[in-house]
Amino acid sequence: MSFLDALFFPFLAMVLVAVVCVTGRARVIALTVFSYLFYAAAFPPYVFLLLGSSCLDYVLARGMRGKRGWTRRSLLLISLTSNLGLLATFKYADFLATQINTLGEAAGLGALVQAPGFLLPVGISFYTFQTLSYTIDVYRGQMRPARDPWDFFLYVSFFPQLVAGPIIRASHFLPQIKAHRPLVEAGTLAGIELILIGFFKKAVIADNLAPFVDPVFNAPQAYSVGAYYLATIFFSVQIYCDFSGYSDIARGLARVLGFHVPLNFRAPYLSGSIITFWRRWHISLSLWLRDYLYIPLGGNRRGRWRTLINALITWILGGLWHGAAWQFIVWGLWHGLLVGVAQTLRGTRTGGMYRRMFFPAQVLLTFVLVTIGWVFFRAPDLTTGVTMLGAMAGLPGISGPQPADPLALYALALLGVVAMCHVALYRQLDRIEAQGLVLQRVSVPARIGLISLSTFIIILFSGPTQTFIYFQF
Amino acid sequence: MFGRAKVAGLYLFLPLVLALMLGEVLLDNDRVMRIVAAYRPLAHEVTLPTNVVRQMQAVDARLREPASNTAPRVAFIGSSSVVNGIDVDVIESIWRAEGMKTEVVNAGMTGLVAYELPLLKHLFGHESLSCAVYLYNRFSFGDRFLGTVIGARWNTVEMARIGGLARLAQPHHVSTGFTSERFHVVRYGLIYRTVFARAALGVARPVPYPYDFYPGSDVYLSYTGDPVQASDTDWLRRAYVVSAQAGDSLGYRGLDRFLDIAAERGIGVLVAPVPEPDLTRDNRYRRGLSFAQMDTRVAQITEGRVLSDESLARAAIAPLEANARLFRDPTHLNREGRSLYSVRLAEHLLRLPECHS
Numbered sequence: 077m078s079f080l081d082a083l084f085f086p087f088l089a090m091v092l093v094a095v096v097c098v099t100g101r102a103r104v105i106a107l108t109v110f111s112y113l114f115y116a117a118a119f120p121p122y123v124f125l126l127l128g129s130s131c132l133d134y135v136l137a138r139g140m141r142g143k144r145g146w147t148r149r150s151l152l153l154i155s156l157t158s159n160l161g162l163l164a165t166f167k168y169a170d171f172l173a174t175q176i177n178t179l180g181e182a183a184g185l186g187a188l189v190q191a192p193g194f195l196l197p198v199g200i201s202f203y204t205f206q207t208l209s210y211t212i213d214v215y216r217g218q219m220r221p222a223r224d225p226w227d228f229f230l231y232v233s234f235f236p237q238l239v240a241g242p243i244i245r246a247s248h249f250l251p252q253i254k255a256h257r258p259l260v261e262a263g264t265l266a267g268i269e270l271i272l273i274g275f276f277k278k279a280v281i282a283d284n285l286a287p288f289v290d291p292v293f294n295a296p297q298a299y300s301v302g303a304y305y306l307a308t309i310f311f312s313v314q315i316y317c318d319f320s321g322y323s324d325i326a327r328g329l330a331r332v333l334g335f336h337v338p339l340n341f342r343a344p345y346l347s348g349s350i351i352t353f354w355r356r357w358h359i360s361l362s363l364w365l366r367d368y369l370y371i372p373l374g375g376n377r378r379g380r381w382r383t384l385i386n387a388l389i390t391w392i393l394g395g396l397w398h399g400a401a402w403q404f405i406v407w408g409l410w411h412g413l414l415v416g417v418a419q420t421l422r423g424t425r426t427g428g429m430y431r432r433m434f435f436p437a438q439v440l441l442t443f444v445l446v447t448i449g450w451v452f453f454r455a456p457d458l459t460t461g462v463t464m465l466g467a468m469a470g471l472p473g474i475s476g477p478q479p480a481d482p483l484a485l486y487a488l489a490l491l492g493v494v495a496m497c498h499v500a501l502y503r504q505l506d507r508i509e510a511q512g513l514v515l516q517r518v519s520v521p522a523r524i525g526l527i528s529l530s531t532f533i534i535i536l537f538s539g540p541t542q543t544f545i546y547f548q549f
Numbered sequence: 550m551f552g553r554a555k556v557a558g559l560y561l562f563l564p565l566v567l568a569l570m571l572g573e574v575l576l577d578n579d580r581v582m583r584i585v586a587a588y589r590p591l592a593h594e595v596t597l598p599t600n601v602v603r604q605m606q607a608v609d610a611r612l613r614e615p616a617s618n619t620a621p622r623v624a625f626i627g628s629s630s631v632v633n634g635i636d637v638d639v640i641e642s643i644w645r646a647e648g649m650k651t652e653v654v655n656a657g658m659t660g661l662v663a664y665e666l667p668l669l670k671h672l673f674g675h676e677s678l679s680c681a682v683y684l685y686n687r688f689s690f691g692d693r694f695l696g697t698v699i700g701a702r703w704n705t706v707e708m709a710r711i712g713g714l715a716r717l718a719q720p721h722h723v724s725t726g727f728t729s730e731r732f733h734v735v736r737y738g739l740i741y742r743t744v745f746a747r748a749a750l751g752v753a754r755p756v757p758y759p760y761d762f763y764p765g766s767d768v769y770l771s772y773t774g775d776p777v778q779a780s781d782t783d784w785l786r787r788a789y790v791v792s793a794q795a796g797d798s799l800g801y802r803g804l805d806r807f808l809d810i811a812a813e814r815g816i817g818v819l820v821a822p823v824p825e826p827d828l829t830r831d832n833r834y835r836r837g838l839s840f841a842q843m844d845t846r847v848a849q850i851t852e853g854r855v856l857s858d859e860s861l862a863r864a865a866i867a868p869l870e871a872n873a874r875l876f877r878d879p880t881h882l883n884r885e886g887r888s889l890y891s892v893r894l895a896e897h898l899l900r901l902p903e904c905h906s
Binding site for chain 1: 552553554556557559561563564565571572599721734735738739741742
């Protein structure tokens, strides 16, 4: 189920009725059951994957209590193998089979293996990372294992962030469960502000940009290079509004239900360097990769070359996390190179020169570098991505005669709105979740009026509904 | 508990209801509908989902307009073959010459199939509507559900009545259809947004011609056929196969139910095939199919329930279908074809007094 489905609203109504009517452990159970129902709406059989993964990690983490040495390590190994195995089977098996068969055909051996053709379970990349981080944290002794299985099941399946994040840590979420107080006026109003901002970003901005982006990336041979530029810039905005919009809605819903979910985007396009960008874009994934991959690999403490290699490994795997396709690997490689080079230049003369550059120029340069990466990310395949970038760089390519859609002016206006909101809200991002911006300062009738009017504007100006981009991951 | 319920009711549910009501109050009135229809973009300027809403809104706005001098009205319903195949001006001028004041509404909509006919019953409630002419394609009686249109063309009760809910819809389709059916701003939001945005950018202009087809000279495109037959899972192929071979389908049930609704409302109905070029008979969707059974099945359903249609029957339109030069593409009539067909329709309907009173 998506937040944009009309079905979501009766679902939310039922959740809120349950939250109002029950308290304590019964409320935790109710929220868990509703979260499973939310997940089942996509493809019911995959509920068992979620349940199986949760049960296993709950049991393994409990098993680590009081154990040391090999037993503890074995339990972690089982968790890692099963979680990554699940991900490999459902997300990467087809890709792997295709690569093996391509090699087989090149060697004259024909197709060697049969691709299993599993339907990708929605949100598997997100909840697998959550369960993995939980068992690793318990293994490291950074947190105690959850006692109540319902608490743990709710942590893994909490519906606002189940299918597209933010990836939350058990150490952050589990302690909130016992103390959570849903539908408290202040929290609800702050949550509603986040939800409205999220819906505006997704439905009004991202979904209205999609019709200018999709045709160009789907059939680049028909469009001119000018259209490529416009579609690429628009996609940078679309993916930001789509994904951060989802995160805002998720955080807002969580806030209404009495939970705090951490900020996932902190005005990333106002970053002056690629390192800052990754501290502000999909923060929960960046932190996950940093804590469970980059630092265990040695981070930036083992010399420049090792830093570069660690960054490359981390970001290639980060790219693969997004999707089993070459363009995601190349996208990860691109960011790995950028982060690695930026890390190695720290403290050097070149790094110092960059830091002294006019800040808006740094922001612009970072945006351009990130946007180049988005071409790989959005292109249907690697060849198309490379060819489009080549055409934009002036190389002969596949471009055709069709100019950008004249209504792109409208999209440009929207882009201006995004940019202004981006700058205006930059320093308020933490405050919105904590206490809201407007609603708590005005009277009750004004609150109702403002929420109603904003809802009306969002409904009226919504673009043709598109699935959240990150649902495919 | 009361406090939490109050917070949820006051700040979550009440504003949602108020927002939807605001849409009804501000937008669901004839004047706004007329303005939006008058300034709507052309078909090729918008994406398919917006075009579907755009056509629906324009037809709705047109049917809401009071008929001049309480003249009776005839609506032509069907797919893009009707949108592009009916010239309202030609038909009305022939009728005017005969002293008839009857107005014509081109209620064709892209991809409209027979199971959707009862879903549009809210459009056909105006008392001035004397006749509805349903012109079907060879794919019109299929079972396949077109997800793109449910936000605009939907009626939950009627869908359930013809057995469509259980067979076709996913849960979110039903909820999307239901909300669009109930709330004006949800149903027509896409076209309002487009027209408002164009107005804000200063590029909104009245539609240069009232229908979807370009009234100027059309270019004849020769069609050389498709080398490969479409897969049976293809939406359009499947629609052709079911229409041609099935005795019972959602499409046939939709037609049957539509005739009941029309009878209840005292609207005369005429059902006939719309011309489709013979040269596409072996295209990737139609290859290997015979449609004689489909025409027979339609005749069975409509027997005794519709107005005479002899001069519009398959045999009568065969010369039009055989003349490839009357089509502007593999599906749609061009200006000459549209004109010839419209004359034929006008002359036939002249002989049906039920449509003119």
